[in-house]
Every structure is written in structure tokens, then in C-alpha cells.
Amino acid sequence: MHAIKIRLSQEELEQLENLAGAGYSLEQIAMYLDVPKNDFIAEFYDLDSFVNYHYKRGLLMVDAAAGLALAANAAGGNITAHQQLEKIRMAQFVEREKKRIIYGQETP
Template sequence: MALLPLPALTDDQIKTIEDLAAASYSPEKIALYLDLDKKQFLESWYDKLSEARTAYDKGQLEAEFLINQKQLELAKAGNITAAQIALKEIEKVKTDNILNQVLFGA
């Protein structure tokens, strides 16, 4: 028997998903925190176009941005370790972009 779809998320739930994802909480823990059916939430989360997945990815992206932004600020201020980490992240992004271009086209 197929699961019922996840009910529409409220704005507060979407914000909570973003915040918890930014703090690296798993989808299972987020479902528990929001008191949502875990199977329904995960089914929605596996759909990359769903509201739950978009909120999760957005939360992780925002956290990653804030960290990278701070690393760049520290690197510009002369922190050698921060500069090394920032350069490593830049190279990773370049490599990922090339890989995506090869796999998925221009």
C-alpha cells in the first residue's frame, strides 16, 4: 500500500527544516523534531523537487555559504590556514563543475 503524501508544510516547518539542515541534522531527525511521519517525510525528501528537499538543500547551502564567506574573510586578513582551506574549497568547486559539465553537458 502506498504512503499518503506528506501534508503541505507550513512556513514555520520550512524554516525549521532549513535551520536543522544547516546544523547538519539528518532528514530522519528533522521528521522526528517536527513530529511528522518519518516514512512520509523521507519519501518527500527523496523527491529532489519537493518542498521538504528544497528547504533542506537551502539550509545546507546557506550554512556552507556562511562558513566559506568567513574563511575568505580570514584568508584576506592574512590567516594562512584559512587561505589554504579557502583555496582547497575553490579547487573542489572547480573540479565538481568540470565533472558536472562532462557528465551532464554544458
């Protein structure tokens, strides 16, 4: 782990999550937070950093909210929602298997 070059408040970490979930790039988020772009990107590539964690959490939060809404629609009998949910599940399964097979990562 490299030395932390930037410090973000809890509010800024929440903004990072929201911006990541909305699809903004690392460069755009660094500009929004008014932090040095290169330092911010270096923090992101440190897999143990707060920047990396909160960026990925922002993506997950949006995906999870959409997935939960889709699951509720599927449970209510919406066939299209069910088909979309199955497609998402298969993509997630394939991604987990790739990580397990290619990188040797244990996945639940």
C-alpha cells in the same frame, strides 16, 4: 512529481533548514517536525519538492556563512584561511565538473 504528502508551514521550513545545516538526518528532522518519516523522505527525494529545496538550502546557508568568514580572514592576510579557501574552491570545482561530465548538467 508525486503528490505532496506533507505540508509544512514557513516556520517548519525554516526549522528544516536550520536542522539540515546543523547536520541532522532526514529521519531526525521528520521526528522533530512530527511528520511521517516515510512521507518526509519521499518528499526529499522529489527534487522539485519544498523539503528537498529547504534541506539543501540549509546546508548551503551554513557552508556559505563559514565560507564568507573564511574569505574575510583570507582577505585579511591569514595564510591558513587562504589555503583552506583554495581547498574548498577546488572541491567545488571538481563537484561541478563531475556533474557536467557525468550527468550532463550545465553549471555556471
